[in-house]
Amino acid sequence: MTRYLLERPHTLISLAFFADRYESAKSSISEDLGILRRTFMIRGIGVLETLPGAGGGVIFTPGISKKEATEFVGNTSKRLVEPNRILPGGYLYLTDLLADPELLRTVGRMIATQYSQSSIDVVMTVATKGIPIAQSVANFLNIPFVIVRRDSKITEGSTISVNYASGSSDRVEKMELSKRSLDEGSRVLVVDDFMKGGGTINGLRSLISEFNAIFVGATVFAENINMHSQFSDAEITSIFKVTKIDTQNKILNVEPGNYLANTDFSYFE
Amino acid sequence: MTRYLLERPHTLISLAFFADRYESAKSSISEDLGILRRTFMIRGIGVLETLPGAGGGVIFTPGISKKEATEFVGNTSKRLVEPNRILPGGYLYLTDLLADPELLRTVGRMIATQYSQSSIDVVMTVATKGIPIAQSVANFLNIPFVIVRRDSKITEGSTISVNYASGSSDRVEKMELSKRSLDEGSRVLVVDDFMKGGGTINGLRSLISEFNAIFVGATVFAENINMHSQFSDAEITSIFKVTKIDTQNKILNVEPGNYLANTDFSYFE
Numbered sequence: 111m112t113r114y115l116l117e118r119p120h121t122l123i124s125l126a127f128f129a130d131r132y133e134s135a136k137s138s139i140s141e142d143l144g145i146l147r148r149t150f151m152i153r154g155i156g157v158l159e160t161l162p163g164a165g166g167g168v169i170f171t172p173g174i175s176k177k178e179a180t181e182f183v184g185n186t187s188k189r190l191v192e193p194n195r196i197l198p199g200g201y202l203y204l205t206d207l208l209a210d211p212e213l214l215r216t217v218g219r220m221i222a223t224q225y226s227q228s229s230i231d232v233v234m235t236v237a238t239k240g241i242p243i244a245q246s247v248a249n250f251l252n253i254p255f256v257i258v259r260r261d262s263k264i265t266e267g268s269t270i271s272v273n274y275a276s277g278s279s280d281r282v283e284k285m286e287l288s289k290r291s292l293d294e295g296s297r298v299l300v301v302d303d304f305m306k307g308g309g310t311i312n313g314l315r316s317l318i319s320e321f322n323a324i325f326v327g328a329t330v331f332a333e334n335i336n337m338h339s340q341f342s343d344a345e346i347t348s349i350f351k352v353t354k355i356d357t358q359n360k361i362l363n364v365e366p367g368n369y370l371a372n373t374d375f376s377y378f379e
Numbered sequence: 380m381t382r383y384l385l386e387r388p389h390t391l392i393s394l395a396f397f398a399d400r401y402e403s404a405k406s407s408i409s410e411d412l413g414i415l416r417r418t419f420m421i422r423g424i425g426v427l428e429t430l431p432g433a434g435g436g437v438i439f440t441p442g443i444s445k446k447e448a449t450e451f452v453g454n455t456s457k458r459l460v461e462p463n464r465i466l467p468g469g470y471l472y473l474t475d476l477l478a479d480p481e482l483l484r485t486v487g488r489m490i491a492t493q494y495s496q497s498s499i500d501v502v503m504t505v506a507t508k509g510i511p512i513a514q515s516v517a518n519f520l521n522i523p524f525v526i527v528r529r530d531s532k533i534t535e536g537s538t539i540s541v542n543y544a545s546g547s548s549d550r551v552e553k554m555e556l557s558k559r560s561l562d563e564g565s566r567v568l569v570v571d572d573f574m575k576g577g578g579t580i581n582g583l584r585s586l587i588s589e590f591n592a593i594f595v596g597a598t599v600f601a602e603n604i605n606m607h608s609q610f611s612d613a614e615i616t617s618i619f620k621v622t623k624i625d626t627q628n629k630i631l632n633v634e635p636g637n638y639l640a641n642t643d644f645s646y647f648e
Contacts, residue, residue, distance in 0.1 A: 112381040112382060113381060113385060113422070113424060116382060116385065117481075117484065153382070155382060197536055203536055203557075203559070205525075205526075205557055205559070205560055206523075206559070206560075209517070209523040209524050209525060209526075209560075210523060211514075211517055211518045211521060211522075211523070212386075214514070215386065215518075237506060237507040238506040238507055238510070238526060238528060239526075241507070241510045241511065241514075242510065242514050245480075245483070245510075245511050245514050245515075246514075248478070248480055249480045249484075252480060253480075254475075254478040254479060254480070255478050256474075256478060257474075257478075257507060257508075259507060261530065267466055267472055288472075288474055290472070290474070290475070291474055291475075291478075
């Protein structure tokens with residue numbers, strides 16, 4: 111039952127279904143769910159909510175407590191400030207972190223917590239390095255994710271594209287998304303690995319409006335705050351912010367971003 | 380305990396750790412693990428193995444039973460043969476399927492089953508559409524994954540690259556991987572979404588040998604068998620094979636690939 115619920119977040123499951131599946135009385139299912147509920151809460155896994163009545167059942171909403179999220183931000187900051195992460199052009203080497211299944215699960219759970227009450231239909235990212243984060247968030251919200259591409263690939267079918275200014279270099283680039291990938295009116299959450307200037311996020315936003323869909327918000331793993339972001343604090347959330355990156359002298363400063371301030375953890379405490 | 384084990388596959392956890400974490404006697408932990416073991420087996424989640432002695436403990440190996448895998452292949456075949464999936468050039472539109480968290484979990488568990496006894500160190504794929512599969516497999520094997528890129532990105536640091544013949548068009552292309560991403564001697568499992576001719580997989584294989592690492596095998600979600608694959612059946616596994624794809628007349632044939640034959644399910648039955 112634990113696994114069944116963990117694999118189907120944000121899905122209403124009736125007690126009758128469990129009673130049938132495990133050949134038990136509804137009352138003992140109900141008791142077991144009570145134990146699970148307390149365990150999930152103590153361990154910070156998420157909230158198990160019971161909806162009464164004929165159309166009722168149980169819904170699992172994965173989430174993270176403020177305490178665990180704060181610890182994660184503190185511990186991961188230490189891994190981020192290693193000077194050999196500095197790459198030319200104000201970028202950070204993050205490939206090793208974004209390939210770590212445990213880190214990805216935590217980041218996914220954190221972003222899912224932030225948007226757990228926002229009824230998101232789809233998670234969007236741009237290829238390549240945002241994909242693992244998008245997949246992890248999509249997993250916890252139990253919704254699909256779409257990948258916007260910078261290069262045209264024949265295997266996508268027909269696409270809609272927009273031009274955008276790549277913030278760092280004032281180049282105009284193109285990004286596109288397969289026409290079938292996004293329905294009109296969808297509520298879209300944008301995630302990415304690193305934000306520098308915000309040109310990419312802006313491009314994704316205009317692409318979303320080309321599809322007549324709704325941009326709900328954007329959360330990035332890390333942002334470089336020296337790049338004159340064109341967004342307000344409420345529009346873009348970052349888990350980490352790079353406050354100083356000096357390629358020549360190998361000096362790197364990383365601080366917690368506005369994620370902890372922008373997220374309402376009250377449902378998960 | 381269920382969640383703790385599910386999130387840490389292929390990891391030895393001592394009974395003392397659980398006893399301490401849940402403030403219980405080792406004997407009752409042991410009893411609970413017995414119940415979990417039977418449940419995991421009945422539900423086809425995987426195998427929970429207890430290693431006796433002082434250095435012992437419990438290891439969870441996620442896997443799928445032959446029955447469940449066969450059902451998945453049957454049901455998904457039906458979704459694959461929709462004629463509007465046909466794209467120019469002998470490709471299939473798979474984007475919707477490869478964005479479905481539940482399908483990705485099953486595919487990941489299937490490929491993890493195939494290689495569960497092969498001591499893989501890292502899962503490798505090439506950007507972009509293989510990434511969700513790689514991430515899911517890596518999750519179940521609890522190892523990192525690396526993404527090989529076709530375009531050079533400054534944010535990767537220094538890279539090693541190889542040229543390869545893109546099977547479909549006889550073009551020579553280039554793929555590269557960040558130097559820090561792969562250690563010498565690593566045992567590498569290659570996964571991808573679609574194989575057409577096998578040029579990409581061949582390229583990945585030479586890249587792996589450039590890193591002095593070991594190519595253990597490759598598994599793809601689907602392959603187009605009309606493209607004169609240069610591999611033997613044992614080297615490349617496909618879950619589905621496209622036996623006919625006729626763009627003009629909108630005719631599409633999809634059959635089960637050699638996955639079921641190439642996989643030893645005995646550990647999970």
